[in-house]
Amino acid sequence: MPLSGLRALVAAARAGSLTRAAEELGVTPGAIGHQIRQLEERLGAKLVRRDGNGIVLTRAAEAALPDIDRGFDALASGMRRLRFERQAETFTISADPSFASLWLAPRLAMVRPALGRLEVRIVASVALDAMAEEGVDLAISYRKGAASDIAALDLFTERVIPACAPALVEGHVGPDRAEMLDRMPLLHIDPTMGDDVYPTWRGWFTAAARQRKDIDQGPRFGLTIVAAQAAIAGMGALLASELVLRRHLDAGHLVEIAREIPALTIKRRIVWPEHGPKARRAAAVAAALLAAADTGIDGALPA
Template structure:
């Protein structure tokens, strides 16, 4: 006689606690509370409590506890164990499949426009050469990313590095330096000395209005003890990138963050005519959610970022050099 078909139970509220089921499988596989606790990174006392909780839920003893000997599963435990082992294996397989599908997707990176164009993008070809299968999707914004709402896996942000609830690590310290085109070294007022600054156009990055660490001519001139400069003259830009590009085009002299002009200084599109680099309060930081930090995609990208940041900070010819004026005599 055929037994009537019974649909599998799907009411999760009827399940015993998952921690108790895990503890049961670990004890059955390892033969003791101590070794099960080591496998699950909890104390033997916690394992014993979870086993008693499961026995109370089922209504029967699961292990015979003979003093001085390994725990022996009861007949009920032996019937229960294979299904749980298979169930946990299915759960792990489902998680692995999800992880594999996520790892195949492009890494979504949120970054400020100026940093993306002047530092990150020129280096991405080296990332592709090393990992041709690794794709990225870059979204530029000056807003702080909200990982609970925005579609971003990680971000590179300029700031103090204190982002509540997130993993944050410094990539690059930054300095403020005056920069201009080499063309401004020629003409009736060559810009090879700070005394000739009044004869040239100041290019302003208006980011200082919302960010106290942004390059600001008033603060820089005061630090350099320079007076008599009309700070109302010269074009103003709401993006650092535009002020830098105007300087490259020979339209005047700009104050810039060293990270954003390091490549332009190294290849001669810009020079640092005078003045000492001034370290700013903020730095560039890598940011992501803590539980995503050790995923393969983020680890691959972060390790590459660390290498590139270290090479950038140590590169000759940038504003980090001990004597930036040496560029003029090269």
């Protein structure tokens, strides 16, 4: 039995109109009508009839509608159960894509023993107050989390430094001077998922006791790894975690500038629901992550 036709019938019955049913399902009114006609042909029975500008169900369709509704409810319940069973077999870690690809993924083998029989699943950052709703068992974030039942450990401290393409400082006698950034175009990283604690250019200029009128102007990027590529292309100076920039610095694609100003720092933290269904496993994974951090990290300081 085609589920699309049944779904179209239920939506049309609820809306009383093919147009409104189409809006609800995100398709065209023609598609709704076609799906219902296919269902009628399959069943050999008329299900709807025109009533002015709308439609009404036939007596047969009206009698069957409660059972169809219950069927969709049962299907949704079954899908939720399958999703829950899948979550029960996995351990989900949330981290921003830059950190997940450059630091977390290469160290998963060190964390694997702490997972037991669970399979690891890595997802993009989620808000800490939505961890349970999103099925996240542990998050690596710049935030501690405000909820009282959130456990948190400091993973390490990251240096946040200004860097740019070598071509932008060629011929300058003082690339380590703060004046380097008085006129250079600035690239910005937009905070995501509540990480508004991430250092900004405004914070850097304040720490440097310098002023700049256009401090908030310039391209903005949601991902540090994308912003780094823009900096490599010579679009401007980027203020970002040395952990993410290290490989580009080592390769000579970027250079650290304005070194006379002490680097800003920010703590990367491990957080997990203290009373969640996998809290004990999360504590073991957190300990494994701390051990991985102790092996040495370019661009990071001890927690």
